[in-house]
Amino acid sequence: MQAVQIAKAKRWAKQISITGAAQIIVQAVGFLSGILVIRLLPVEQYAYYTIANTMLGTMTILSDSGISSGVMAQGGKVWQDKKKLGAVLNTGLYLRRRFAWVALSITIPILSYLLWKQGADWITCVLITASLIPAFFAALSDNILQIVPKLHQNITPLQQxxxxxxxxxxxxxxxxxxxxxxxxxxxxxxGIPRIWGNGKLKKIAEPYIDRSQRANTSVQVEIMRMVKRILPSSMYFALSAEITVWLLSIFGTTTAVAQIGALGRFSLVFSIISSITSIVVLPRIARLNPKSEKKLFFIGMSILSTFFVCLIAVSLLSVLSPYVLWILGDNYSSLKQEFVLVLIAGALKMVSGLVFGISTARGKPTNSMHIIAGNIMAITIGALFFSLNELAGILSLSILIGFTSLIINVLNLFLNLKFFINN
Structure with missing residues (x-):
């Protein structure tokens, strides 16, 4: 028995190390791209770029609204059956296309207003909006397509x-x-490389699914049940996930918007951790047999290990902040305090997202109204104590929101322990 456990631990360590190494490469390339953009764009143009990227994230959240979580949950039940998994996948893609038009109708006017608020003329607004379309349409399917190799733990082609x-x-x-x-x-x-990568994802998923399967009504009902549970929080998070950028775009200066965008590049540390949990941990939790006796141990260790990794990352980068900020250039090298606040906010968001993902993968996501009510309370308190037209004040508010969300998601997990044990 002990030999079996040691063998399992070795397999886990090997897979996590390989996945982690690959994600370091992925994030390092992304980081270099981000630094290149920061250094080549004037501060004003980088502020526009930050707003556009934030809006792309909002578009993606609204067009998903819990669909990918539903596909993961339903796919985890039939992942070994090509026909059933194909039906789940195509149902998810069908729903995302329908949600996409609603997302566009909501976000494009907001994007235009925020760009105008920061001094962009109408030609710039039109060009930036048009430039978002390729990345947005690629995002409609790539999150869904990735679920198939993740469930089968065929990670190498995905990372390549x-x-x-x-x-x-x-x-x-x-x-x-x-x-x-x-x-x-x-x-x-x-956006253009994402379209090419989207085509490759279809080929990676091909061996595990029957693409001829049509959208399934019963699967759609189950996915929409998940969507209805998550939709209110998805709509809320579409606006609140990047609340720092939203508030600075409305109340702050163009320079402050560019600064928050530049500092956000260092969230790649938490993106690496998030990618590992998304690729290795959450699919395995979705696949866990209801009769498994080690479900709670596995869930608890996943949360604790992620927390300690985030703690180490925040501590190390805070000590190295003068050298890290030098990479961004002279326009951003004095933001030491703000940099630490960004790291803390990112760590809280990472751990909170993991806890929410675990609950969702097992079919009991945190109630949307609890998250919204808690975050509104945090925003109200933060608005009374923090200056919303300064970068440090906005980041402090972001930390308060992240901490509140973490507490709510942990409470949901704890209160549903009996469900997780029996299902």
Whole structure:
């Protein structure tokens, strides 16, 4: 028995180390692309770029609204059956296409207003909006397609695709921004490689699914049940996930918007951790047999280990902040305090997201209204004590929101322990 446990531990250590190494490469390439954009774009154009990227994230959240979580949960039940998994996948893709048009109708007017608020003329607004379309349509399916190799733990082709897309973005950004240092060019250069990578994802998923299967009504009902549970929080998080950028875009200066965008590049540390949990941990939790006696131990160790890794990352980067900020250039090298606040906010968001993902993978996501009510309370308290037109004040508010969300998600997990034990 002990030999079996040791063998399992070795397999886990090997898979996590391989996945982690690959994600370091993926994030390093993405980081280089981000630094290239920061250094080549003027502060004003980088502020526009930050707003556009934030809006792309909002578009993606709204077009998903819990669909990918539903696909993961339903796919985890039938992952060994090509026909049933194909039906789950195509149902998810069908729903995302329908949600996409709603997301566009909501976000494009908001994007135009925020760009105008920061001084962009109408031509710039149109060009930036148009440049977002390729990346948005690629995002409609890539999150769903990735679920198939994740469930089968066929991780290597998935990561190779991510590395290739990242290198393509780096090369395209470098070739275009030297000659055309405009925000819409940077956004467009980022989106084109994602379309190519999307095509590769379809080929990676192909051996595990029957693509001829049509969207299934019963699967759609189950996915929509998950969507209805998550949708209110998805709509709320679409606006609140990047609340720092939203508030600075409305109340702050163009320089402050550029600063928060530049500092956010160092969230790659938590992106690496998030990618590992998304690729290795959450699919395995979704697949756990209801009769398994080690479910709670596995869930608890996943949360604790992620927390300690985030704690080490925050501590180490805080000590090295003068050297880290030098990478961004002279415009951002004095933001030591703000940098530490960004790290703390990112760590809280990472751990909170993991806890929420675990609950969702087992079919009991945190009630949307609890999250919204808690975050509104945090925003109200934060608005009374923090200055919302200063970067440090906005980041302090972000930390308060992240801490509140973490507490709510942990409470949901704890209160549903009996369900997790029996299902």
């Amino acid at each position: 695709n991510q590395v290739t897309v990242g290198i393509g973005r780096l090369l395209l950004s470098g070739l275009t921004l030297f000659a055309f240092p405009w925000a819409f060019v940077a956004v467009f250069a980022s």
